[in-house]
Amino acid sequence: MVPLKNDRLIRALLRKPVDRTPIWIMRQAGRYLPEYRATRKRAGDFMTLCKSPEMACEVTLQPLERFALDAAILFSDILTIPDAMGLGLTINEGEGPRFAHPVRRRVEIEALPLPDPEIELRYVMDAVRLIRRELDGRVPLIGFSGSPWTLASYMVEGRGSRDFAITKTLLYDDPQALRQLLATVTRSVTDYLNAQISAGVQAVMIFDTWGGLLTARAYEHFSLAYMQQIVDGLVREIDGNRIPVVLFTKGGGQWLERIADTGCDAIGLDWTVDIGDARHRVGDRAALQGNMDPSVLHAAPERIREEAGAILDRFGHGTGHVFNLGHGVTPTIDPDHVGSLIDAVHELSIPYHQ
Ligand code: 1CP
Numbered sequence: 001m002v003p004l005k006n007d008r009l010i011r012a013l014l015r016k017p018v019d020r021t022p023i024w025i026m027r028q029a030g031r032y033l034p035e036y037r038a039t040r041k042r043a044g045d046f047m048t049l050c051k052s053p054e055m056a057c058e059v060t061l062q063p064l065e066r067f068a069l070d071a072a073i074l075f076s077d078i079l080t081i082p083d084a085m086g087l088g089l090t091i092n093e094g095e096g097p098r099f100a101h102p103v104r105r106r107v108e109i110e111a112l113p114l115p116d117p118e119i120e121l122r123y124v125m126d127a128v129r130l131i132r133r134e135l136d137g138r139v140p141l142i143g144f145s146g147s148p149w150t151l152a153s154y155m156v157e158g159r160g161s162r163d164f165a166i167t168k169t170l171l172y173d174d175p176q177a178l179r180q181l182l183a184t185v186t187r188s189v190t191d192y193l194n195a196q197i198s199a200g201v202q203a204v205m206i207f208d209t210w211g212g213l214l215t216a217r218a219y220e221h222f223s224l225a226y227m228q229q230i231v232d233g234l235v236r237e238i239d240g241n242r243i244p245v246v247l248f249t250k251g252g253g254q255w256l257e258r259i260a261d262t263g264c265d266a267i268g269l270d271w272t273v274d275i276g277d278a279r280h281r282v283g284d285r286a287a288l289q290g291n292m293d294p295s296v297l298h299a300a301p302e303r304i305r306e307e308a309g310a311i312l313d314r315f316g317h318g319t320g321h322v323f324n325l326g327h328g329v330t331p332t333i334d335p336d337h338v339g340s341l342i343d344a345v346h347e348l349s350i351p352y353h354q
Contacts, residue, residue: 001200001239002137009071009140013203013244013266013287015320021312021349022070023342024142027328028063029075033335035062046091047083050076053126060131064139066335067342070322071139071203072131074196076124078146078207081188082155084115102158104166106174109181114188117195124192125199132200143201145193147208147249148185148230149223152178155185164213171222178222186226190233197235197243205246205268206230212251212270219255228262246289250327253278260285271326276314279321288315289322292341297325297333301340308344317352 004010008022030036039059043049050056060075079097083089088100103109115121131141146154154160156167156178170178193204211223227247236243247259248268259267260282269278269290278288296307308323315321323345329338 001132004140004202005137006070006139009142009322010202010242010244012319012322013246013289014242015284015287017319017353019350019353020346021315021321021323021352023323023345024069024071024073025063025329025338025341026073026325028067028069028073028338029059030329031331032329032333032338033062033066035059046077047089050080051123053123053130056123056127057130057134060127060141061134063338067339068346069139069342071142072135073142073205074124074128074131074144074201076127076144078144078151078209079154080121080124081115081145081151081185081192084120085112085155085188087155096160097154099155099158103155103181104170106177106180109177109184112181112184114184114191117192121192121195125195128196128199128201140202141200142203142205143193143196144205144207145189147206147211147223147247148182148189148226149214150208150210151185151189152181153210155181164210168213171218175222182222182226186229190230193230194233194235197238201243202241203244203246204234205248208247208249208252211249216254219249219252220258223249224255224258224262227264231262231264244287248289256281266322268324269326274314275311275321276316279315284320287320287322289324291324291326294325294327294329294333297329297337297341299337301337304337304340305344305348308341309348312345312349312352315352319353323349 008018011018012022036059043055056075060072079089091097153164153167244265246266247264250270253273266287266289271291271293275291
């Protein structure tokens, strides 16, 4: 494989010195880009887009053609695992994801198959191999999965939700059944991420989007414990290259020390925490990724630049910071504003690394 021409992301995630702060954007390939909407239209529906390695590769590379990003993220979705388990996923415009067969009863949980990532999820691995070839070492490719808790929430509910009430009822009424579901999903996520690593992703991120809905005690037992098993089960080095692991719990700002204890390489931060305080709390145990409020991107480019400068300043001098938003870029954002942010971070961060 060709060596990386730009390895700032990997270096910052491993807290090695860099010349400037690397940046990528959650949901950087997505609906705010007209070229994404055009490919999505050509595909017909979202899962067809995900299941075509050529089109998934095309949309992965689209933001890199426009912006000086320091990473590519595989274009796919966290819900590919439950889809491969046979839950019947559809993602319709404006409606969000829906499962035809949610999993709520013990018999349904016990009957769940463990997908083989190179068979049922082969389209994802083929996309990874194709993207690596097309990237030709320009920037690293990030692979990802949902956390077991976040995936289980969609599997039980059968759709997105504000409060995941059915899943929480299961948690309190039949925790054993939920644990069994989480154990199956954990095995599947571990296999899936290890297959992505074998196929060529150079860092992995686990999205625990709904961990912040839990109590501190439930977070520990129903989300973090399973992410810990994944961190322990991942292949962390390949051909002498360390594969950094990033854990992101949205709403998890109170639990950063516990997240760092898992031995992950980096922690994703939403915008509700002060990144300077987070650095102080986590110390040299993990790098930090984040954490600008995505809404800042609605503001004028000068304001975006000021906010980016404030985050860089709060993090302070030295490595261990990957700039990102605190959650995904929303469809209504002007792509030029994303460009302003990326340029601002690259320019303003240089003094912090001298
Ligand atoms: O209409 C469309 O084109 C579908 C919109 C869309 C897109 C662009 C969905 C459906 N998924 C994606 C891509 C996607 N999803 C990526 C691609 C890579 C990139 O970042 O550029 C990634 C990493 C995800 C991850 C994902 N999917 C998460 C975790 C991260 C997060 O944003 O919290 C979650 C929760 C999902 C579920 C999902 N898939 C799609 C939607 C609209 C949702 C959210 C549903 C909900 O709010 O409950």
